[in-house]
Amino acid sequence: MKKTFTPKLSPRLEGIVSLLPECEKVADIGCDHGYISISLVQRGIAKSAVACDIKAGPLEFAKKNIEKAGLTKQIDIRLSPGLNKLSEDEADAIVIAGMGMRTIAGIILDDLVKAKNADFLLIQAQSEIPEMRRFFVENGFTLLANKLMTEEDKYYFAMLLTSKEEIADAYFKKNGGRKKLLEKLKESGAGPEFTEFTEGLDELFGLDLITNDENMKKYLGHVIFEWTESIEKISGAKKPDFEKLEELKKKLSMAELALELNTLFKK
Ligand SMILES: C[S@@+](CC[C@H](N)C(=O)[O-])C[C@H]1O[C@@H](n2cnc3c(N)ncnc32)[C@H](O)[C@@H]1O
Numbered sequence: 285m286k287k288t289f290t291p292k293l294s295p296r297l298e299g300i301v302s303l304l305p306e307c308e309k310v311a312d313i314g315c316d317h318g319y320i321s322i323s324l325v326q327r328g329i330a331k332s333a334v335a336c337d338i339k340a341g342p343l344e345f346a347k348k349n350i351e352k353a354g355l356t357k358q359i360d361i362r363l364s365p366g367l368n369k370l371s372e373d374e375a376d377a378i379v380i381a382g383m384g385m386r387t388i389a390g391i392i393l394d395d396l397v398k399a400k401n402a403d404f405l406l407i408q409a410q411s412e413i414p415e416m417r418r419f420f421v422e423n424g425f426t427l428l429a430n431k432l433m434t435e436e437d438k439y440y441f442a443m444l445l446t447s448k449e450e451i452a453d454a455y456f457k458k459n460g461g462r463k464k465l466l467e468k469l470k471e472s473g474a475g476p477e478f479t480e481f482t483e484g485l486d487e488l489f490g491l492d493l494i495t496n497d498e499n500m501k502k503y504l505g506h507v508i509f510e511w512t513e514s515i516e517k518i519s520g521a522k523k524p525d526f527e528k529l530e531e532l533k534k535k536l537s538m539a540e541l542a543l544e545l546n547t548l549f550k551k
Pocket residue numbers: 297313314315316317320336337338339342364365366367380381382383387391
């Protein structure tokens with residue numbers, strides 16, 4: 285029997301695919317190679333998929349891979365800027381990965397109703413992760429889970445969201461999740477300096493990652509090093525950018541707090 289193609293996923297893609305709960309039809313926006321759609325269908329996480337891209341070249345690439353995987357019946361391909369060519373209720377899950385925060389925010393704002401009609405939104409922004417989290421919260425989404433992926437020396441963050449209260453309740457019931465975490469935090473003995481800053485910490489790093497993720501300690505060490513170096517550089521400049529300096533100092537103290545919290549939860 286001819287062996288069908290199964291994409292070998294990078295840690296970034298593996299993390300994205302593993303974060304999505306089971307769904308009927310997933311829309312993979314900016315599909316490029318099509319690996320996300322193919323893997324989600326092959327693993328039975330999605331029954332079918334619509335792989336969309338704004339450019340014909342990547343879509344052709346996805347088409348070839350979908351054919352090699354023998355999934356032409358389960359995966360549609362569509363030339364579509366953002367969610368434009370999806371119908372209102374077509375997908376119960378939407379994945380947007382590998383794009384900058386501003387591109388993703390633009391895609392969502394262009395079609396907010398469609399984005400909110402889906403049960404799950406799975407986002408992996410390449411930049412401005414705290415701003416991405418804030419954008420979704422400000423636009424009526426609940427952050428269900430964060431995921432940190434490491435690839436060589438790079439760190440990637442994915443987030444699972446919903447705009448639907450009943451989906452959020454069911455998810456938290458099944459997965460414990462971030463709601464439980466806040467309760468646990470209160471009982472953990474973490475002082476007021478922690479609880480006072482939970483919202484800020486959550487936006488900056490994701491409380492679930494701070495308290496549960498094994499790679500978070502390494503990531504926090506990395507940003508503490510980077511931000512300390514930047515503070516020294518700015519402070520030593522002839523005309524220091526005081527606004528930037530203040531912002532970095534604030535972020536650094538949050539990172540140090542997050543590291544303390546991370547250690548506390550490991551005990
Ligand atoms: C870096 S690739 C990411 C591919 C895949 N999602 C991943 O995470 O590996 C970004 C893809 O998004 C597509 N893209 C960029 N802007 C888009 C938009 N507004 N709507 C749909 N696709 C878009 C690009 O053509 C490109 O194929």
